[in-house]
Amino acid sequence: MIENSSARLEWARNWRLVLGGTMGYSVINLHAIGIAAFVQPLERSFNWSRAEAMSGLTFASALGILIYMAGGACVDRFGARRVGLVGIVIVCSGVASLGLATGGLVEWIATWLYISCGIAGVQGVVWTSLVTARFEKSRGLAIADGADEVAEGEFGLDAGIGAVAAAIPDRDRFVF
Numbered sequence: 001m002i003e004n005s006s007a008r009l010e011w012a013r014n015w016r017l018v019l020g021g022t023m024g025y026s027v028i029n030l031h032a033i034g035i036a037a038f039v040q041p042l043e044r045s046f047n048w049s050r051a052e053a054m055s056g057l058t059f060a061s062a063l064g065i066l067i068y069m070a071g072g073a074c075v076d077r078f079g080a081r082r083v084g085l086v087g088i089v090i091v092c093s094g095v096a097s098l099g100l101a102t103g104g105l106v107e108w109i110a111t112w113l114y115i116s117c118g119i120a121g122v123q124g125v126v127w128t129s130l131v132t133a134r135f136e137k138s139r140g141l142a143i144a145d146g147a148d149e150v151a152e153g154e155f156g157l158d159a160g161i162g163a164v165a166a167a168i169p170d171r172d173r174f175v176f
């Protein structure tokens with residue numbers, strides 16, 4: 001009974017942390033899920049091939065392999081909260097700035113590399129380190145709850161982006 005009540009106390013004190021971490025972690029796939037709805041408009045607007053439209057995501061993913069370790073080191077040095085908040089700003093502003101693309105492939109890839117740097121700040125390590133610092137008795141549930149909510153959010157995000165993409169002019173979609 002004491003163990004159960006201490007787990008409840010952890011949740012009573014830290015539920016906002018789990019909710020905030022879930023929202024921050026949900027940003028991690030915003031770019032990858034969102035790009036699918038924009039490939040054809042990019043091909044039409046800029047006369048790009050499908051490979052050119054997806055080149056930014058390819059470069060960002062390749063850089064991510066290297067930069068994720070740097071993100072973990074930043075968590076150790078500056079703290080997860082700071083790294084996470086900066087990462088959210090970088091990813092969201094980067095995705096929105098894709099709507100300002102003018103058709104230059106170098107500009108496109110540079111914007112994606114900027115997004116990749118932000119993703120290092122919203123990766124799972126950032127959010128799980130926050131949860132593990134505050135939860136002891138209910139740590140596994142708190143981490144699983146955040147990961148579960150991210151999966152559910154991605155399902156809804158994917159369907160929502162498709163619906164929005166059909167209703168908004170090509171150049172305004174990324175900003176939305």
